[in-house]
Amino acid sequence: MSKQKVIVLAVTVQGLSVSETARRYGVSRQWVHELLDRHRAGGLPAVEPRSRRPKSNPRATGAGIAERILGLRNELTAAGLDAGPVTIAWHLERENLRAPSTSTIRRILHAAGLITPEPKKRPKASLHRFEAHQPNETWQSDFTHWALADGTDTEILNFLDDHSRYLLACTAYRPVTVSAVVATFLSCAAEYGLPASTLTDNGMVYTTRLAGGKGGRNAFEHQLHALGITQKNGSPNHPQTRGKIERFHQTLKRWLTGQPRAHTLQDLNEQLGKFRHIYNHERPHRALDRSTPADAYTATPKAAPAVARQGDHWRQRIDRVDRFGKLTLRHAGRLHHIGIGRVHAGKHVLMLIHDTDVTISDTATGEIIRELTIDPTRDYQPRQRKTPRSEDRGVFVNDDSTHP
Template sequence: MTKNRIIVTSVVLEDRSKADVARDYGVSSRWVHTLVRRYLEGGWDAIEPRSRRPKSSPTKTKPEIEAEILRLRRELTAQGQDAGPHTIHFHFHLSTRFDTVPSVATIWRILDRHDLITPQPRKRPRSSYTRFQAELPNETWQSDFTHWHLADSTGVEILTFLDDHSRLALSVTANRVTTGQIVVADFRRNIQEYGPPASTLTDNGLVFTTRVRGGKNAFENDLRLLGITQKNGRPNHPQTQGKVEPFQQTMKNWLAKQPPASTLAELQHHLDQFRDYYNTQRPHRSLARKTPAQAYSALGKAGPSGTVDGHWRIREDRVDATGSITLRYNSKLHHIGIGRAHKHTRVKVLVHDRHIRVIATTTGQLLRELILDPTRDYQPQKQQTPTPKSEGFVNHVLRHL
């Protein structure tokens, strides 16, 4: 018997006073009067608890919007993408089917009502983290590699370079094994496209540093010669690489939803797709819902603070069939004539401000030296006399390559 029935029974059948019953059962006299009146008018059913739900709810989310939220959740999850309320809210903004966009809180409540929110009771609160973020693009590049498997269970490795400020994935490459040469090659390609960073942040893997062995590897030599500060995290403390490690986990979640790649080329195709999506389409919560590409292009770029022989860089290239190589200066691509006699020759290009020297990689022969004319797209062949300064510059570089 419910409490309401006991109260009514005490008044109607036992003929007790309403005040005494209210005092004994810890309710107000007005509530006792209300229950008795309801009983006399409608019987026992009338005193059962009534729903407080409003008869109408003008602000209730429309069924078609709720269905779209659930559809987006399923679709994003199947694609291996983030499918949280913020991402679903972003995709609603891209849709032209609806005049209104539900708030993030509304999306969260709908997902929770359908048991689509995964509890994380052991997750540390955000307030407990001390977060670091570079103030400018190219202020710090983080790098790391992680393991993956092809369709036949062959183990491969994926190397990533990530800009700390914007989370822009500078490069993501698949390799049988990540070697020091591969790290240097990817690093130099990124410098060609994005300019040199002020610093790098990696773990203590031998492809990044050999200082524990008392020496320097090719990656460390490039950093030192370009005046780039090298930072390494504490051993067994992956939280130091706090941008690239979560990126790799997000990447793996996405790869797990794709058809297994049979070859490195197929895996690289998947990685290129993911990198494009991550950089240009996926909004990032820590970037005020901007994409990494938007955050990277929003501010000026930092650069090396070192002063090793002025501002210079090194790159590797191959003379094309027309006898030329290309070089980007101040975001503009220039063609430099070397001569058809040297076509397909691998070369090292040593750039000191606008002073350029092109050296054959295998023989060390100086193929071309010039002062770049930034007003001309093509730099025709001209015989120039090397200067003592340039000789000292190239000798210094070659000693450390």
């Protein structure tokens, strides 16, 4: 029995006075009179403790906001995008709505049965996360597999800025080759400037250092070396080194799962272009304090290679060696012919041009076929070797059987 009922019964049944009852039970006379008034109006049940909750709360989440929170949850989930409380709050602010705290959003989602309990995760304190201090300080790159509607396998090549998580490139190939990596890298560099370093795994499209020392650098390694860009490779079988882009692949595939399955490579690349815009400009990132990658990428001055000169003229092009073993290249308005050798006739090659320096590699294998510096005074650029004659050291002798 509650104390309030005992007080009322002491007066109404035992016959104690209001003053005696107040003294005996340590309450005020006004409180005893209030309890008696409640008893007269509604009997003993009316004297039970009442809720102190206010009848209204001006800061309570309105029904309209709660409904929009649930709507955003469903819309984002259906689109394959993140739909947690932080992301929902960001979208509410973008719609000029007053966003409640993330804990309030979480309670609304939980009450609607939209929160799926997750197993206990590894504590964040146990992780040692590396993050570049500036945009373009490190570009991470990797590719992942995705099937078309008919089951055809494709490979999606991505370049991601480590500092801002800005998605520099997201392109599907069948399959990813050294040439595709170089072409995509140069396209990114032409638009965003040269990075100070790159971070990739040890796949053959990125490095040949684990290939037993055969063949030297591939075209991607050579290009980075020529531009003074530091190349970093993760330890074999240790994907945590490239954790950002590995986690990014989960985000990408979750979004693709929410879209109609592409039928062609072109269809898939159109979807990837749409995703890239959403990821960079319309999706807040938890690691960026709810900023978008585009905002983070432009907020800080960009890093650059230590020795390379930004703004140098460099380009890439894919060509085919003619039947005489030669290529043509226009430099400073003049056409030059480059000797490659008849053994390479008919091959498709990738030409990396940095001012007058040219590197030519096989598009199929990434093998460097020839490196040269264009002589602007000569039409034909022959293959040359030093003749090891003691009486004429340093003399260059033409060793190109393709040129008369």
